[in-house]
Amino acid sequence: MTSVLVVDDDPDVCDLVTYKLEQSGFDVRRASDGDAALREVAKKVPDLVLLDVMMPGVSGLEVLERWRSDETTAGMPVIMLTAKAQENDVERGFELGADDYVIKPFSPRELVRRVTAVLSRRQSV
């Protein structure tokens, strides 16, 4: 089963995303902040990460930067979760190597579509 890590400090968002992904057949792990995310990835590298950009403490972008500078996680697919009108964050995320982004409020169905799209893109490469 493909494993996905969901990183968001809002438990409601985590609930929604986790449920939808599990329903679609993914194996989902959760992390509620940057440090927890780093720990989870260190334990086992997931097949894809859904990463909230704005989190208290270590921000999503910082976490992404750390992953990209580490060999084991440099190629890990990452989709950013961001609020509306955060162009700067989105730009920065792409600069750091994110694969796609989803704006909150989001459509769970579309999110799953994006996840599968990114995964299949990666596989065909």
Next chain:
Amino acid sequence: MPVAAATVRGFAWFCIGYFVLLNSASLMLLALAAGQAVMDGGRERFAGLPEIFASPLAPPISLILPVRDMADLIAGSTRGLLGLRYPEFEVIVVDDGSTDATFARLQAEFGLIPVDKVIRDELATAGRVISVHAPRDGSNLLVIRKQGPGRRADAVNVGVNAARHPLVCRVDPAAYLDADALLTVAKPFIEDPARVVAASAAIRVANGSRIQAGRVTRPRVAGGWLVPIQAAEYLRSSLLGRTGWSRLSGMLPIPGGFSVYRRDVYELVGGSSAGGDGGDLEMTIRIHQRLRDERQPYRIAFVPEPCCWTVVPHTYRRLAQQRARWSRNLAVALWVHRAMIFNAGYGKAGLLVLPCYLVFELVSAVVELLAVAVFAAGLALGLIGPGVVLLFVTAGLGYGAFLTLVSVIAEELSYRRYHSWRDFALLVYAAVAESAGFRQLHAWWRLRGLAGAVLRRRPAWATEPGAEGQSGPAFGVPASGRHVHVR
């Protein structure tokens, strides 16, 4: 002797009457505010903060952090500021002649390199800017090295001169801001951009709280005597600050609070003043005066949601210095703006708020000590009956404790930031302990500050980082007398 006896008794009754009056006035305001706070307990839900975060209408903010010799704290502080949730903002750290590794730490932490920057001279400042630095990765940080040591006000003014954005906020290095603090305090500016010129938010005491990555994650009240009392004090001040005062739009913020100003108005009134600790109190009075003179409709908002936590002194010496300084600043501010007091031309600020500050804040220091002296002497000399003394204790001190208790209960029933029973118990204890000795000590410190202001004495202390080294008013004069349209 009968004359002396009558005088002593007269004073005794005056003191009792004064305190009954003072406390009753406070009670009225507190009760109103407490009532609203409790009803609004769930109000945070209406705050609409996620919308503000996503809103392109949120006005960009320049955060200014004046520092001197803070090598240990500076990296964490700055990181904490950079991590705040807000659509667009910049952080400007002004290193005011640090003699230690403050700049070196910043340079290492953020990869600073020197850059060109044109800094306006809108606000008069003392001391030259030596260099300006920015991080190599292009994040929104600017570090200005300035010739010092100057007064903190100069450092703040340099920061404002370098600021890019329409709103400015001076941040205290000893303060921890919640991640959503900027969103919270920017709300009044978004809702009423035409009139709001300044907004301040309630602050709480950080001592004893659990802090992670520069944020207060679990508020707690530190043990001891001084800290819980200050925690209760801050609860009372911020409660007084809401509803009661802010409706009067004559709100004067708590010293050391967290305030955001419109940059053009800040510049219009001449920026931070040296005599005011780069401070908010005198700045607010000046804004009232200037904008009234200009006949521009304006509003100073107060945001009651706690979003800023400050580290308060926990030793007698530091606390004494701080309170003396505040008292001195208040005295100086009131003196400089004495034309406003009881002047109907300045509306409620002049007729109500300033006189109240004069009578109840400044004068109360004198009366508190007078009361102690009079009652002690009177009791010892047998001029005053124990009944009268008892009356003073209950009507003066007990009443005061009751007020603080109301504030603690209001917090408990509304924001509920303190979760544990221990914290609640400590605050209740503090409410009582405050009147049993702290108030009198506090009055003594304030009296010293007042005396210092009157005698224009330069304080021998100034060891608190960033504290201004000189006393005496030397207010910034605007570089140009330009008129600003306050819409």
Next chain:
Amino acid sequence: MPAFPVAGFLLDVTGAGAALAVILLLGTVAARVLRALLSGRRARAEQMMRPMVLAVVSGGTAPAALISARGGLGRAAERIAFAYLAQVRGEAAVFLADLLARRGTMGRLLRLTHSPRAHRRARAAEQLGLIASPEAEHRLAELVTGDHNPEVRIVATRALGKTGSAVAARTLLHSLSRPAPVPEGVVASALLELGPEAVPGLRAELAGGRRQRAMAANVLGLLDELPAWEGLVENVGSGSVEVRASAVRALGRLGLPQAIGPVTACLDAGEDPALRAAAAYALGRIGDPRSAQSLAACLEDPHYWVAHNAAMALAEFGGAGVSALSLAAAGLGSGAAHAKEALARRALARGERPAAPARAAPSGQGQ
């Protein structure tokens, strides 16, 4: 002694005060205990209802237990549903709104908007906004214009912004014309959220009274409403500084080269410095290198923001702009300092190392 009756009275009062203090304290302690108990119960109720609500969000049919749940379970279900509604859009939002409709929430909320307690009215308005149903619009509009509590009016305005209808847009714009029941900024945010529905009204507003024109221009720019550019250009030429500057900035956001002419006209030395600064900024956003020359001429301007914005704008242009800046940077005078700053910022943004500053700290200019 005449003082004694007074003393007696005061002692009675203080005695009562002490009793009151004790009662309040005990009451608070009781409230705390009660709250702890209730929150435990809430958490358990939510745990039970959450999986069912999640199933509905993902497209499953709502179980009868979910629809008919009342009391604590019902409240928990609705709390969760509203929390999720705030996070989702599209199909999932429709499912949730449908669930709430089947539970009869709409009716209950509409009734609550008549509650004597402002807190309840506001909460009901907020939740009506989340459901975003046209039925609620009429009532929300009434709250915006008629409720006597300012907080309720603000929440209702925001809620209208979420409904996404033309009716809501009309109400919001009308609310500006009287002595405004709601601060302008809140209306602007709501109009922004409404998006396309608000556009016709906003474009009509551009021809209206002074205050609304500035706000309308601002929102149209933020909505990226390209067809509105002609209306904006009309407002660039005349009116108060605030209106003209808002129109200019909006044109900058739209980024249309057709607007360069009128915007450049605002750079004229005779115009208000605030307007000129806005024009410089807008030309930078439009990003057409043809403006480089007029902007380069502004680098030496004595007004800080005009020169600063002109320099930053040139940095956005790439080739033509950068050469103009480099030329200015090599010279003497105030323009050089601004040019150097802009070049440094540009380098940092591109991940390059900026040129080292000259030894002497750059000094500012007036204004």
